[in-house]
Amino acid sequence: MNEALWLLSPKGEFALRATPRPTAGPGEVVVRVRAIAVNPMDAITGPLRRIVTPWVRYPTVIGSDVAGEVVEVGEGVTRLSLGDRVLGYAAGQERLRNTPTEGAFQQYVTVLGRVCTPIPDQVTFERAAVLPLGLATASAGLFEPDQLALPLPTVAPLSRCDVVLVWGASTSVGSNAVQLARASGFTVLATAGRKNHEFVRSLGAEAVFDYRDADVVQGIIGALGDRQLAGTIAIGQGSLTHALRIARRSSGTKRIASAYPDPITKTRALIARTRGIHVSSIWGGTPTHSPIGPAIFQDFLPTALEDGRFRPMPEPVVTGSGLQDLPDALDALRAGVSAAKIVVAIN
Ligand SMILES: NC(=O)c1ccc[n+]([C@@H]2O[C@H](COP(=O)([O-])OP(=O)(O)OC[C@H]3O[C@@H](n4cnc5c(N)ncnc54)[C@H](OP(=O)(O)O)[C@@H]3O)[C@@H](O)[C@H]2O)c1
Structure with a gap:
């Protein structure tokens, strides 16, 4: 089973609900989420949310930044295997994806293999989760x-x-x-x-x-x-x-x-x-469907992370240990951060 934090409407109320576990289609993987970072986009409420992502229907599952373990590998994904520790851009809010199964705020999420990167052993899930949307x-x-x-x-x-x-x-x-x-x-x-x-x-x-x-x-x-x-x-x-x-x-x-x-x-x-x-x-989601996505997430990042030349920054500040802590994490982001990324661990 899967648990997801559903955003019920653009006004910003959330509810935790049992939800079917997503599956991996061609080019996709399913990730058991271990850490989620929050972004200004996740914290938008009210009419602005409809202006920024008018295609989204509610309730939905939002969020872009995840790190965790690969638990299912879809057809055509050859670079990733079961059990790999990865970071990934959850693209559910993108116009071309537009699906709650690809929103970050849940235990299991479908991620496009093209924007998913293996992480070295020395990089924690909480640290890796700071990267996807910022990168x-x-x-x-x-x-x-x-x-x-x-x-x-x-x-x-x-x-x-x-x-x-x-x-x-x-x-x-x-x-x-x-x-x-x-x-x-x-x-x-x-x-x-x-x-x-x-x-x-x-x-x-x-x-x-x-x-x-x-x-x-x-x-x-x-x-x-x-x-x-x-x-x-x-x-x-x-x-x-x-x-x-x-x-x-x-x-x-x-x-x-x-x-x-x-x-x-x-x-x-x-x-x-x-x-x-x-x-x-700039539209940060463009690399989820353009050649720049694989050029960065597949060709550049794995080696650059491995040899330490690219650092997952800014510094993660872990403010919770489960999906229920995400609304408070969004409040912490709204209060303002400085060279820091608010992250919630998912135990
Ligand atoms: N277009 C897109 O697709 C897209 C995607 C992601 C983010 N964004 C936007 O990009 C911006 C940054 O997002 P983020 O997540 O990277 O932000 P963030 O890390 O949450 O931003 C916090 C930082 O903002 C700096 N800051 C505050 N006011 C500033 C100003 N007037 N000029 C320069 N720096 C300022 C602060 O710097 P100091 O503490 O050093 O003063 C602080 O370190 C936001 O406006 C966000 O909405 C757009």
Whole structure:
């Protein structure tokens, strides 16, 4: 049997219910979930939830980030075996999947093999669970052809002269973006709150600026010097405004991928285009169905995790031990986190 935490309506009430155990179709695996991380998307309630995912019917099972053991392997999945410890992107809220059997908030979940990665013995389930959506969103922004379209990461990257700017690098998406951009060979400039500068440098950023400083834009332009900007990942409120200023005053590709789409992003993108700046909105679920998903989750991540070159960050903060603790985990996320990911262990 399977137990799931059902989201009854967009208003945000949950109920624990016995639910049939999902099965694995072609290209899928079933994972016995051992840890779930929560994301801002899971914490949305009210009309905004219908605006962000209008295709979802309620009740449903939400959640994207899982780690656990493979208990069923579908036809065509050759890289994963029964008993493998994995992390996976649960894609149930994606328009093309749109099914509760693929929502993370349950004991057994169906995950697409293309966005599922074996985890090394030394990485706990709680730590591994911090990765899937943050990694997928950063990958979408950096590598999808309609976003920054940068070269993919490799285990032995060529060193490039160009710079990637990650605005909001202490976020979950940003921690992944810094590491991925470095693994593609770029130098990284970043912003974060002052207390997280050392953390962001430890991920590989050359220099970190406080996004709250009045002269942050000037500081970044100074640090760029003669180097070209390969692109900017803009995360966090106000990030697009600053990223546009920097793009206007620097040389390079003038592409900005925004993970903080607000209602006026499209209008600003149209205006920016007249100035030769390409602004795009990231959709973190894109790699679940694009070639970028397997390029990252299958080709890059397993080795990079194994040899420690890619670190599952930000730091997990475990706030519970069962599905019943997820609503409190969402409240903890709403209260705000800093360079941390709220995780619930599933015993
Ligand atoms: N488009 C998509 O598909 C997609 C997918 C995932 C997430 N997102 C969005 O991306 C954003 C980040 O999500 P997340 O889960 O990575 O966040 P998170 O880890 O929960 O974010 C917490 C961090 O936000 C930083 N922060 C707060 N205000 C900021 C600002 N104005 N500028 C830069 N950084 C700021 C804080 O930095 P300090 O503590 O260092 O000050 C803190 O470390 C959210 O807006 C989320 O909704 C979008």
